[in-house]
């Protein structure tokens with residue numbers, strides 16, 4: 163049969179003929195692509211797409227800067243369109259259109275490389291498999307809620323106090339003898355602090371990354387374990403900055419300028435997964451030992467990982483009644499690794515970046531700084547060494563408003579997506595199924611339609627619900643609907659504690675007041691560097 167077909171190919175076929183045929187196929191493809199584009203359903207304004215790729219901007223540094231430009235150019239009517247990684251996506255820039263989008267459960271289309279990265283059915287944030295997401299979500303939410311419960315949270319704030327004490331001593335150790343000021347990149351320190359803290363919360367053990375970083379800066383000898391801690395931080399950083407490559411269409415993943423980036427991200431993730439799996443295995447062994455020694459799990463305050471491992475086992479400290487049988491089995495190691503990945507990558511990095519944005523905006527707004535310091539002074543009776551407790555945090559209303567205002571101006575999650583597996587009417591158009599909607603949070607929360615003088619940093623506006631409620635979806639710091647951030651309460655505890663501890667002990671100034679925020683967005687926005695001057699308060703009052 164094959165021979166039968168081969169005789170159809172002319173014998174004297176020349177390389178130029180093959181080249182012409184190749185060009186013809188490309189021409190047909192481009193013609194078909196643009197024919198489909200110009201005859202598409204509900205055409206909206208937006209940049210003209212490039213076949214296969216959509217737009218090169220997605221592979222460049224700061225995707226959010228591009229969205230911000232597009233918002234001004236095309237977003238005036240609340241909706242425009244884009245082609246990203248070969249797929250048409252509808253961008254929503256007005257709060258009025260997002261209520262019915264947020265109720266959808268699926269976040270991505272899963273036609274990129276999520277399966278190659280083993281993220282399509284693991285964890286929560288990128289999990290495309292509804293049943294597996296639901297299973298993980300229930301167990302993760304239950305475990306994380308226990309951490310912020312009234313019984314566990316005192317332990318949580320105690321740990322943050324201890325870690326901060328250690329970190330601030332390292333900072334003092336970096337101070338030159340005859341100087342009052344410590345100059346440092348706060349992003350690097352905050353990333354390690356939150357990583358150590360997250361590690362303690364999740365595993366009961368620290369990663370010792372703040373200690374390793376101090377030694378690195380001091381050029382001291384580093385043990386194998388310390389080098390490992392630094393690699394752990396690097397793994398998180400690489401995924402945060404390059405994760406847009408998980409959405410590249412399979413068809414173009416081997417193109418020269420994409421192949422290497424995909425490969426290095428894959429290597430990075432596989433290395434990181436192995437480390438997380440090792441953490442799970444070690445914890446299982448520890449638990450098995452405790453089971454054999456009749457340890458009473460029910461009476462103990464458990465770390466997140468122990469809760470995840472014990473859920474739906476005979477040792478489950480909070481057994482749930484009447485649970486759908488498909489949700490009542492224990493988690494496998496690979497599933498636990500998936501949610502740990504979310505805690506370390508999504509949870510930790512959003513918190514770090516929000517913290518850095520707070521320092522930046524507070525430094526640029528002296529009146530805000532004054533009010534924040536007054537609140538901290540009054541809650542802690544001017545005692546810089548008093549332990550920060552959960553009760554204290556409840557009283558820090560202005561601090562909470564400062565955090566919210568920083569996120570309003572600079573959301574860490576500025577692009578929030580939903581994939582529709584059924585047809586729906588959005589923004590006045592009837593859409594077929596299999597569409598992706600991107601809610602551009604930064605555009606919405608910086609739009610004068612919803613916030614008076616949106617470019618101004620005014621924490622007080624979060625005291626006045628009518629300001630926010632010009633539209634109730636104009637500021638969604640933690641999202642909304644079934645995919646709402648499960649770590650929101652924990653994030654607020656972490657942030658308020660860290661802000662208080664830093665400002666109580668140090669005056670914070672930016673090294674360069676003229677420099678803009680040094681950020682980049684992959685699918686969420688991260689601070690690349692924040693150079694600050696720390697002046698120990700005791701030295702300030704003595705001088």
Ligand code: HEM
Nearest residue numbers: 286287504509512513516575640641642645646647649653
């Ligand atoms: C200031 C810090 C944080 C911000 C601004 C933030 C914001 C968000 C936002 C906007 C979403 C998307 C919600 C939606 O689609 O409706 C999200 C999802 C998520 N967040 Fe957070 N988050 C923060 C901290 C945390 C922490 C501390 C954790 C856990 C340790 C966490 C874990 C997650 C997870 C697992 C998801 C995915 C949920 C799902 O898809 O079901 N986040 N976060």
